[in-house]
Amino acid sequence: MKIDHHIQESLIVRPQNSSPYPVFIQESFSPKGKIFLPERENEGSYFLIADSTLPTNILSPFLSDASHHFPKGKKDPHVIWFQGEEKNKNFHSMEPIYESLIQAGADRRSCLLALGGGVIGDLCGFVAASLFRGIDFIQIPTTLLAAVDASVGGKTGVNLRYGKNMIGSFHHPCLIYFNLSCLKSLPLRARIAGFAEMLKHSLLVSNPSVMDQLFCLSPQEDMRESNFQDLKLAIIHSIRIKSEIIAQDEKEKGLRAVLNLGHTTAHALESIYRQNTSDIDGMSHGEAVSRGLVTALLLSRRLKNLSPSYLERIFQKMNEWNLPCDTAGCSAEQVYRHTAYDKKNRRGNSHAKPAYVLLEAPGKPVTDQQIDRSDFHAVWMEQKSRFS
Numbered sequence: 108m109k110i111d112h113h114i115q116e117s118l119i120v121r122p123q124n125s126s127p128y129p130v131f132i133q134e135s136f137s138p139k140g141k142i143f144l145p146e147r148e149n150e151g152s153y154f155l156i157a158d159s160t161l162p163t164n165i166l167s168p169f170l171s172d173a174s175h176h177f178p179k180g181k182k183d184p185h186v187i188w189f190q191g192e193e194k195n196k197n198f199h200s201m202e203p204i205y206e207s208l209i210q211a212g213a214d215r216r217s218c219l220l221a222l223g224g225g226v227i228g229d230l231c232g233f234v235a236a237s238l239f240r241g242i243d244f245i246q247i248p249t250t251l252l253a254a255v256d257a258s259v260g261g262k263t264g265v266n267l268r269y270g271k272n273m274i275g276s277f278h279h280p281c282l283i284y285f286n287l288s289c290l291k292s293l294p295l296r297a298r299i300a301g302f303a304e305m306l307k308h309s310l311l312v313s314n315p316s317v318m319d320q321l322f323c324l325s326p327q328e329d330m331r332e333s334n335f336q337d338l339k340l341a342i343i344h345s346i347r348i349k350s351e352i353i354a355q356d357e358k359e360k361g362l363r364a365v366l367n368l369g370h371t372t373a374h375a376l377e378s379i380y381r382q383n384t385s386d387i388d389g390m391s392h393g394e395a396v397s398r399g400l401v402t403a404l405l406l407s408r409r410l411k412n413l414s415p416s417y418l419e420r421i422f423q424k425m426n427e428w429n430l431p432c433d434t435a436g437c438s439a440e441q442v443y444r445h446t447a448y449d450k451k452n453r454r455g456n457s458h459a460k461p462a463y464v465l466l467e468a469p470g471k472p473v474t475d476q477q478i479d480r481s482d483f484h485a486v487w488m489e490q491k492s493r494f495s
């Protein structure tokens with residue numbers, strides 16, 4: 108694989124039973140240098156599935172004279188536009204993509220490039236996993252959340268009306284490429300969502316320097332290149348935390364479930380919003396995770412004696428960062444009932460209690476903690492009175 112000297116930082120994700128793949132992080136789209144792109148065995152054509160709402164500075168390196176970045180003899184990729192919004196992350200959106208790919212001559216040797224946030228990455232990854240029973244794909248995340256979380260680890264999929272990510276498969280990219288300059292155009296709301304996932308990763312490890320380093324940053328900070336060094340380090344920490352977990356448990360048979368910290372509540376909130384409001388994107392995934400982390404931390408204090416001072420430090424930072432911590436107008440019973448539908452809690456029994464990831468101590472997650480209705484109600488009331 109050829110690596111360009113402008114690529115400044117590299118990491119390797121080594122899933123337990125799948126091929127390793129590199130993560131390249133670059134600080135700007137250099138006019139001189141190539142972007143990335145490996146020589147692949149049995150190389151076929153590239154197809155770019157791009158978020159149609161991305162600004163030109165991100166799109167143009169992949170559109171105008173893109174073949175400059177590709178291994179010798181390759182043409183510019185065929186482009187398929189897609190509106191990267193949660194409401195479009197479903198089965199109906201996939202069929203036209205399969206059709207466009209086939210009409211444009213995709214075959215088993217083709218490689219998809221997913222250029223966009225987590226919605227594009229999840230959907231395009233699932234197209235790549237299923238087309239011709241699996242073709243190569245490359246993740247090119249353009250949001251912070253997708254860079255630190257969604258692009259890493261091979262989970263791909265789409266939503267059903269019954270819940271998030273219910274249809275999908277594990278299919279790792281052959282490479283992840285993230286250019287920090289994408290963050291310059293990222294709206295504050297999306298940056299905040301990325302900080303929620305980075306906070307989650309920092310809660311999973313006991314090395315306090317990871318959290319200390321993250322807490323020196325802020326989503327409100329200007330996304331200028333001069334501010335990128337510290338942010339880049341935090342992004343690398345976050346990707347490492349996730350990839351070390353995946354190296355031990357690729358398919359969520361055990362340890363990987365710790366990455367669902369905050370997600371039992373989050374997926375319930377996202378489903379409630381999808382069903383009850385016309386504004387499906389009214390609550391982003393990162394915003395739901397932020398609220399879900401608060402629930403998980405309060406449950407951890409109540410049921411696992413997690414230190415109140417530790418909680419206060421985190422809540423204070425979440426407040427400074429403007430991370431949403433409230434109950435989003437949802438009742439305790441509404442959320443508790445929805446958690447039973449979360450695919451992560453499925454035990455073949457719809458009356459099962461929801462299973463949460465909790466913290467026994469800082470950096471010590473425990474999975475599969477079944478939560479009684481009364482405990483959930485008490486904690487939700489506390490979250491509501493404190494943060495609404």
Ligand SMILES: NC(=O)c1ccc[n+]([C@@H]2O[C@H](COP(=O)([O-])OP(=O)(O)OC[C@H]3O[C@@H](n4cnc5c(N)ncnc54)[C@H](O)[C@@H]3O)[C@@H](O)[C@H]2O)c1
Pocket residue numbers: 158160161162165190191192193196223224225226227229249250251252253256257258259260261262263271272289290292293294297300391392393
């Ligand atoms: N596969 C996984 O392991 C995993 C992990 C976490 C989250 N996810 C999924 O990721 C999705 C959320 O991802 P997201 O937060 O990136 O949301 P997103 O993909 O919806 O992007 C957020 C918004 O930002 C816009 N955007 C993207 N990049 C931009 C840029 N550089 N400048 C300006 N605007 C830009 C998009 O058009 C969109 O409107 C959810 O569907 C979630 O389920 C998956």
